[in-house]
Amino acid sequence: MxxxxxxxxxxxxxxxxxxxxxxxxxxxxxxxxxxxxxxxxxxxxxxxxxxxxxxxxxxxxxxxxxxxxxxxxxxxxxxxxxxxxxxxxxxxxxxxxxxxxxxxxxxxxxxxxxxxxxxxxIQITSDSKTFCVDKQRRIVIKNKEEISLTKAEFDIFIYFYEKEGVVIPREDILINLGQSKFQSGLKSIDVAIGRLRQKIGDDSKNPRYIHPVRGIGYKFINA
CATH class of the missing domain: 3.40.50.2300 (Response regulator)
Structure with missing residues (x-):
């Protein structure tokens, strides 16, 4: 409805x-x-x-x-x-x-x-999905509530969102989002993802949405 x-x-x-x-x-x-x-x-x-x-x-x-x-x-x-x-x-x-x-x-x-x-x-998701996005306005919505993200955080989120369920190496994030955004390399990716986790309400110790894949990178689940 x-x-x-x-x-x-x-x-x-x-x-x-x-x-x-x-x-x-x-x-x-x-x-x-x-x-x-x-x-x-x-x-x-x-x-x-x-x-x-x-x-x-x-x-x-x-x-x-x-x-x-x-x-x-x-x-x-x-x-x-x-x-x-x-x-x-x-x-x-x-x-x-x-x-x-x-x-x-x-x-x-x-x-x-x-x-x-x-x-x-807004990209339509099923009722079982937590997140949807308005790509035109660069907005992330969680359960009908807007989440305020920086440009870099939105870029990371939308990259994860469009590759849901796929393991994404840190190197791929650097290549696809532009290394200039993360001058200190792979470590900055982890820091940026840590901030993104806080904003979307994801527990880094018990992640629900952004899951670390040891030695490789991350996998996003729109649970």
Missing amino acids: IEILLIEDDFDLAELLKYALAKSEIDVTIATNPLEGLKILNEKNTFDALVLDLGLPDMDGLEVCKKVRYGYPALPIVISSARTETLDKIKGFELGADDYMAKPYDPIELVFRIRSILRRG
Whole structure:
């Protein structure tokens, strides 16, 4: 079931969208003002997408878009607005919106837009998998929670992620990621992986995700 947050001050429209999207197995949580919406998002950061009106009370929708993109960079944002000016659309995309739908529209189009964004943005994993990634935004997500990684840490993680289950020699990491990132060689790889382990919640003494292979390198398991 896809879960979305809908920030829309037109309650009748919001209820109509909620009813229509439920038929496509999309669960909708409604907030009729931006402050309520931001509060809900902070309390329940498990939504798959945000559908956002621009003409909102207390705070303009573009400002909400900016705040959400800053605080939740992995969350897809679809702007749903009666504003049709090109400048509003451009500003929305500049602030991080993934799509812009001009009202009125058929709710089934919103369904397809949401599903399309989710397909292309985040690599889908089965329910048994712990991690997924948004390669475009260089984001790692663990159980729907974003993990903040440095550029080097992300490069290591995505290399492991794409070679899940394969034993990777330390030398291969140096070659494929660029030795310039690890000036002191193989030892720096171990140090960087140690920091990565801490950030993804992996116990180095009893690893679940990044397993050392004695004398060779590492093996990643997306358990």
